[in-house]
Amino acid sequence: MIAGDELAFARLFGKYKGLIYHFVMKYVHSPLLAEDLTQEIFIKLWENKSNLSGVTSFKSYLFTTAKNHTLNCMKAAFRSEAALGLVVNSFNAARNSTEDELIHQEYLAFLRRVLESLPPRTREIFYMCREQEKTYDEVAQELGISRNAVKNHMVASMKALSFSLKKELGISLTVFFAIVSR
Structure with missing residues (x-):
């Protein structure tokens, strides 16, 4: 194949395409x-x-190439909102309930860890807005603060969460909420 033999390439493709397809499916669903x-x-x-001339293990090289290409394509896809919807919907449809619950619990634990690092008032406002689904006006009235103060606390919590998600998990806030919001 290195010399340009298309028949050799066709044999390699025939031998490995199924393995690579199943390997990629683990990532993209x-x-x-x-x-x-x-x-x-x-x-x-x-x-x-x-x-390929310096490659000692073709199979390892192929799987490394597959992984890198898949991850690079996923990063690019996550930048597109339309592609994001397709990937998340396919991902949700392909998961089994046990795996789904484990992933969901891991993400919720991550969310709790990030929220615990926030100031108490910011954390309280986040819970009221996100978990209790109260409006900014309702939270402001209940806590005796301005609507703008509630908004500022929510912006701070979302920035902290977004930063932690990108740094620690390599995903966007949109992807995170799509996964944990069932």
């Missing part, structure tokens, strides 16, 4: 997207075949 990414991975492999 969308059959159509997994199929597209699998094809892109093999195209990338063909285009960079000259890099």
Whole structure:
């Protein structure tokens, strides 16, 4: 294949496409997207075949390429709101209930940890607005503060949560709330 033998490439594709497809599915949970990414991975492999001369384990190289390409595509997709909806919906449809509950609990524990790091008043306002679903006006009236103060506390809590999500989990606030809001 390194020398440009298309038949050798076709044999490698036939041998590994199923493995790569299932590997990619673990990340994207969308059959159509997994199929597209699998094809892109093999195209990338063909285009960079000259890099294979120093590779000692083709299978390891292939799976590393697949993982990197998939993660890079997912990062790009998460930047697009339309693609985000497709990925989250496919992800939610593909999960089993046990896995779903474990992931949900892990994200809720993460949320609790981040909220515990906030000042008590900011944390209280976040809970009132998000968990009790009160409006800013209702929270302001109940706490005897201005609506603007409630808004400022919510902005601070969302900034802290967004920063922690990107830093620790590598996901956006939109993705996080799509996953924990069932």
